[in-house]
Amino acid sequence: xxxxxxxxxxxxxxxxxxxxxxxxxxxxxxxxxxxxxxxxxxxxxxxxxxxxxxxxxxxxxxxxxxxxxxxxxxxxxxxxxxxxxxxxxxxxxxxxxxxxxxxxxxxxxxxxxxxxxxxxxxxxxxxxxxxxxxxxxxx
Amino acid sequence: xxxxxxxxxxxxxxxxxxxxxxxxxxxxxxxxxxxxxxxxxxxxxxxxxxxxxxxxxxxxxxxxxxxxxxxxxxxxxxxxxxxxxxxxxxxxxxxxxxxxxxxxxxxxxxxxxxxxxxxxxxxxxxxxxxxxxxxxxxxxxxxxxxxxxxxxxxxxxxxxxxxxxxxxxxxxxxxxxxxxxxxxxxxxxxxxxxxxxxxxxxxxxxxxxxxxxxxxxxxxxxxxxxxxxxxxxxxxxxxxxxxxxxxxxxxxxxxxxxxxxxxxxxxxxxxxxxxxxxxxxxxxxxxxxxxxxxxxxxxxxxxxxxxxxxxxxxxxxxxxxxxxxxxxxxxxxxxxxxxxxxxxxxxxxxxxxxxxxxxxxxxxxxxxxxxxxxxxxxxxxxxxxxxxxxxxxxxxxxxxxxxxxxxxxxxxxxxxxxxxxxxx
Numbered sequence: 001x002x003x004x005x006x007x008x009x010x011x012x013x014x015x016x017x018x019x020x021x022x023x024x025x026x027x028x029x030x031x032x033x034x035x036x037x038x039x040x041x042x043x044x045x046x047x048x049x050x051x052x053x054x055x056x057x058x059x060x061x062x063x064x065x066x067x068x069x070x071x072x073x074x075x076x077x078x079x080x081x082x083x084x085x086x087x088x089x090x091x092x093x094x095x096x097x098x099x100x101x102x103x104x105x106x107x108x109x110x111x112x113x114x115x116x117x118x119x120x121x122x123x124x125x126x127x128x129x130x131x132x133x134x135x136x137x138x139x
Numbered sequence: 140x141x142x143x144x145x146x147x148x149x150x151x152x153x154x155x156x157x158x159x160x161x162x163x164x165x166x167x168x169x170x171x172x173x174x175x176x177x178x179x180x181x182x183x184x185x186x187x188x189x190x191x192x193x194x195x196x197x198x199x200x201x202x203x204x205x206x207x208x209x210x211x212x213x214x215x216x217x218x219x220x221x222x223x224x225x226x227x228x229x230x231x232x233x234x235x236x237x238x239x240x241x242x243x244x245x246x247x248x249x250x251x252x253x254x255x256x257x258x259x260x261x262x263x264x265x266x267x268x269x270x271x272x273x274x275x276x277x278x279x280x281x282x283x284x285x286x287x288x289x290x291x292x293x294x295x296x297x298x299x300x301x302x303x304x305x306x307x308x309x310x311x312x313x314x315x316x317x318x319x320x321x322x323x324x325x326x327x328x329x330x331x332x333x334x335x336x337x338x339x340x341x342x343x344x345x346x347x348x349x350x351x352x353x354x355x356x357x358x359x360x361x362x363x364x365x366x367x368x369x370x371x372x373x374x375x376x377x378x379x380x381x382x383x384x385x386x387x388x389x390x391x392x393x394x395x396x397x398x399x400x401x402x403x404x405x406x407x408x409x410x411x412x413x414x415x416x417x418x419x420x421x422x423x424x425x426x427x428x429x430x431x432x433x434x435x436x437x438x439x440x441x442x443x444x445x446x447x448x449x450x451x452x453x454x455x456x457x458x459x460x461x462x463x464x465x466x467x468x469x470x471x472x473x474x475x476x477x478x479x480x481x482x483x484x485x486x487x488x489x490x491x492x493x494x495x496x497x498x499x500x501x502x503x504x505x506x507x508x509x510x511x512x513x514x515x516x517x518x519x520x521x522x523x524x525x526x527x528x529x530x531x532x533x534x535x536x537x538x539x540x541x542x543x544x545x546x547x548x549x550x551x552x553x554x555x556x557x558x559x560x561x562x563x
Contacts, residue, residue, distance in 0.1 A: 003474060011474060017542055034560035035545060036505035038468055038494065042544040059544040063470035067542060116561065 003064055004098040010068035015075050018057040020044040025124055030116025033109050038062060041070045043113040045077060045085075047121055053077045053085065058113075065103040069093050069110035082118050164524045167480045168365075168458060168517030169314050169342065174410070175367035175518070181413045182369065185209065185406035195403045196394065206405045213412025217374055220419045221340075221359060222350035229375045229395045230403055234341035235265040236388075237360035237375035238308075240399065241337045242269045244385030245306045245358065246278060249335065253303025254278045257296070259310075260500040261285050265360075266308050266339055287502045288451035289318035297328065306335045311349070312342040315497040315513060316450030317459025319347055326355030335383060341365055341373075345418030345425065346456040351376060357383045363407070367518060368414030372407035375399075425518060430457040432516050432525050439529030443536065445549070449498055449511060460514040463498075463507040466546040467539040472512055475535035479528050482513050506545075506555075 003011075022029045027046050033039040039062040046055040056074040060067045072093055077085045090107035093099075099107055165173075174182075185191045185206070195210050197203025214225040231237045246256060258270055260282045270280045281299045286292050291309060300307075307329050312319050322338055329336035337358040343349055345366045351359060362373035377383055377398065391400035437460060440446065445465035464472060469483035483495075494508035503511075514528070540546040548555060 008474075011471070014542060019547065031544065032561050035509070035555060036560075038470075038505070038509040040544055040560070059542055059547060061466065061543045061545045062468050064474040066468075067471060112561075 006097045007064050007068040007099075010071040010097075011064050014067065014071045016055075016057050016071065017059065019059065020046055020055065020057050026121075028117040028119075028121025028124070030113045030118070030120055032112045032116050033062070035061065039066050039106065039109055041066065041109055041113045043070060043073060043110075043117045045117050045121065047082065051081050051083075053080055053082070062106065062109075063103070065097065065099055065106040066109065068097050069099075069106045070113060072096060073110045073114060077114065082121070085114055086118055088114055159521075160523055160527060162478045163480050164478060164527060165480045166514045166516060166520070166524075166528060167482055168520075169317075169513065169515035170482060171364050171370065172367045172517055173519065174369055175414060175417060177417060178368055178410050178413045182406045182410040185409050191405055193405075195405055196392070206403075209405055210403055210408050213408045216412035216416040216419075217361065218376075220344055220349065220415045221361070221376060222352055223376050224379060226396075227351075227376050227379055229377055229398045230408055231373045231375055231399055232371055233364075233373040234263075234339060234360045234362035235373075237362070237373050238263070238265040238337075238339055239269050240375050240385060240388050241358040241360060242266065242306060242308055243273065243388055244398075245335045245337065245383065246273055247386040248384050249305040253301075253305045255301050255304040256280045256306045256308070257283065257299050257304055258308040259283045259285055259291060261289065261313055261315075261497045262308065262310055263314060263339055263341070266310070270308075285500055288454070289313060289316050289449075289497075289501055290451060290454060291320055291325065293324070296325070300328070300332060300334065304332070304334050306337060308337040308339065310339040310342075312340070312346060312456050313450070313497065314342050315495060316461045316501070317342075317455040317515075318450045319454050319456060322354045322356065329357075330355045342456070344415055345422050346458065348422075351378070358385075363411035363414050366414050366418045369407055369410045372404065372411045374411070426457050429516055429520070432520055432522065433457055433460060435522065436460055436514060436516070436525050436529060439526070440532055443533065447503075447507060449501065449503065449507075458516045461498075461511060462514070463503065463511040464536050465507060465510055466543050466549055467510055467536055469510055469512060471539055472510075472535055475539060476512075476528075476531055479531055483511060 020027045027044055029044045031042045033041055041060045042058065044057045045053045048054045056077050058070040058074050060070045076088055088111065090111040093107035093110050094104050191205045191209055193202025193206040195203060195206040214228045218225040218228050231240060254277065256270060256278060258266060274280050283295055283299060309320055309325055311322055326336050335357050338356050339360045340349060341360060341362050342365055357378045359376035364370040377385065385398055387398050389400050394400045447463040449461040449463060473481060473483050494505050498508040498511055545555060
């Protein structure tokens with residue numbers, strides 16, 4: 001099985017590998033996947049006062065495509081707001097990395113990781129989901 | 140267009156030379172072996188007009204007689220390697236076909252005595268898929284679990300045998316973990332109960348001694364390409380005393396005593412015969428050398444944290460090492476070992492996304508099955524290649540553990556079994 005240049009590049013030069021302090025109130029942590037499935041991604045985002053993601057870090061247990069997907073995601077989210085980032089779809093990731101059909105699920109997991117990280121930061125800020133945020137506003 | 144670009148990348152990485160190393164280094168001898176030059180030379184003599192190209196079944200002229208003579212010599216070489224009579228060797232297209240012929244052939248022939256078959260979950264797909272097909276035809280199959288070390292559980296085995304059991308199929312040497320089953324003991328049990336005993340011995344020649352009489356084997360599947368012969372040729376040993384009878388699977392001319400029709404490929408058969416002859420004669424010295432190289436490989440990595448050897452340490456062929464590197468996923472490890480050709484029990488590397496059924500049958504949890512690498516060395520492996528591999532493995536595992544959230548959690552003392560995973 002051949003790996004695309006982009007996947008290899010992310011493996012050889014991974015962007016933003018590391019850890020943020022999960023207890024930091026400005027850090028959202030999303031951990032998705034399961035060892036039994038062979039894929040676990042941890043994505044962390046640091047959000048500033050304006051709601052912009054100023055830093056992102058990842059660690060992934062998984063195949064080259066999974067590593068590349070999560071590495072790419074950290075690049076994609078930096079400098080964006082939470083709302084903008086929620087627009088990211090696995091298709092964007094899969095297209096950018098030229099993932100073959102059998103590896104599409106890696107990009108899906110990366111999309112899930114973003115959602116989980118956003119949900120975490122929102123929960124920390126008491127924003128909850130969009131629906132309950134509206135309710136909160138209504139109250 | 141993307142795919143072609145990817146293929147081009149691979150072609151650019153074809154073997155170059157670093158000192159005396161050919162990169163990438165081949166450590167996948169269990170998958171297949173290169174044809175030994177001595178074997179290739181013999182084969183080349185049987186192709187062109189100047190060579191022995193005749194149809195071995197041509198009774199009326201020297202072209203046929205010469206081909207037949209070479210084939211009978213090869214038949215003897217194969218028979219000698221397993222302690223059989225040449226008349227007990229049937230040529231096939233490979234071990235897969237031999238497995239099909241043996242199991243389907245014996246099951247169908249004995250259908251009036253019973254329709255129950257016993258085998259193990261760790262068998263090669265050629266055996267398992269054949270059994271599944273027989274299940275679709277109304278046969279009943281018991282798939283036994285191995286012990287954690289990969290060896291047959293004899294208590295479970297004897298308990299599984301019934302009055303209507305007609306065929307038992309157990310492989311001699313396992314392709315994934317290299318464990319060697321106690322075939323003689325199984326043979327004795329089957330002989331007593333008059334059950335046809337089939338052994339897939341594709342991985343055995345040249346690695347372990349084979350004696351079909353001492354082992355009380357009735358049918359044995361063999362192939363050439365695991366022992367430095369060509370792909371596309373194999374054989375099935377079919378016992379004459381006591382006679383084992385099979386229903387043929389391929390018809391058309393009655394070749395091989397009616398058991399397998401089809402014009403015999405002289406060049407392939409000569410190749411297999413020569414490969415087996417060499418394997419038999421050089422087995423002792425080669426095994427010693429491989430054992431030393433394997434020890435070297437193991438010593439180079441055994442001090443690493445959280446690594447597990449899959450399969451029994453002692454009851455295994457010298458060239459096989461199957462290791463799980465915990466907290467690192469197998470396919471990413473193979474990708475980072477780009478200069479070493481190995482294979483993995485990881486789901487990602489199989490089309491089905493399921494981890495190795497062999498490792499799972501051993502009781503390995505899914506993570507360790509996902510994290511496994513199989514290294515198999517062979518005739519052309521050198522010390523330099525082993526040292527290079529050790530260095531690359533250590534480097535790759537370290538780098539991937541740096542990237543792994545599971546490694547972090549392990550370092551923090553978290554028991555991963557207690558974690559609630561948000562699986563997708």
